[in-house]
Amino acid sequence: MAAWSERLAGVRGVLLDISGVLLDGGKDGGVPIPGSVEALARLKRSQLKVRFCTNESQVSRKDLVGLLRHMGFDISEGEVTSPAPAACLVLKERGLRPHLLVSDGVRSEFHRIDTSKPNCVVIADAGESFSYQNVNKAFQVLMELENPVLISLGKGRYYKQTSGLMLDVGAYMKALEYACGIEAQVVGKPAPEFFQSALREMGLEAHEAQ
């Protein structure tokens, strides 16, 4: 216990990932990692601030939190930093109207965003929605823009499901980058701005969080 106290000296909050920390098995729902429900409950009872920082971009924050609560986790929507709401802030700040290459499960996050006459493309982990037709449509939108802007919600290579490894958004980001000769802007981990926004929402500085 002494060792932990030393390591936690000055720490006022913790940022937790969800997949691999609370859940195992990935995007087909997944199962709680043994002990994680109770561990989170203990963290919540401590003096530490707790926030969740995930790259989940296939389902909305609301659905993700609903699933976690159903599994017994003490978590609310406002405690989660995820790429889709962060992307909405970027879109609004920069006057961008996205063509969305995303799964139906996360589309609701963008319901207040103007998607008419797109001047950028937002790509998320879209799973089966990464059909040739859908990916090609996003490509065509980018190629028609004078200044093509591609915003990618994370840049993961793949993730693990019970059925096996699954290609993540990063692979399709790379496909579009290559075809268009551009570089995507990543919203989500590992972008420093993403961690910073999570810290800001906790009211902490980087050295105060673990």
Added chain:
Amino acid sequence: MAAWSERLAGVRGVLLDISGVLLDGGKDGGVPIPGSVEALARLKRSQLKVRFCTNESQVSRKDLVGLLRHMGFDISEGEVTSPAPAACLVLKERGLRPHLLVSDGVRSEFHRIDTSKPNCVVIADAGESFSYQNVNKAFQVLMELENPVLISLGKGRYYKQTSGLMLDVGAYMKALEYACGIEAQVVGKPAPEFFQSALREMGLEAHEAQ
């Protein structure tokens, strides 16, 4: 004519692309470029050797030549260097058994290749066959190999169809490269070996061809 004679001094043969040289409009069949049928006929009547060098990998050489002949071009299957037959030679030489991520139209090129227990992946321009499921299956095959080998038939970014720009094999090659952390081996243009095999089939050295 004098200028042409000078430029062609020492030249004994010509390598012609098909898309953009004989045909316009790409893979939905396309239309002959005005004057190209007659220009090819004149070339064939000249002293020059003629060979076709294409990165077409969505249809078999047989079907491609059938289409061109139907349009009036003087062309036969044996005159065409294309990536699928070149890849078959590579596979045989190296004892590779491919998992094929290709369109149904080109699958017949591989009918003499052993595809059981794959120890590599061959990717071609697959159009609509680039579904998430198919691309992910190729990814899973690669990830299960101790030494993942990815052979790509060309690495084009996109091509033009009458309906618009279409993503080519290179985009999906990049997706798999990134997801697996590997580098593909390209069979087809711009690989020097591909041009060399076309020259070898003409019996010419590089400086003798245009």
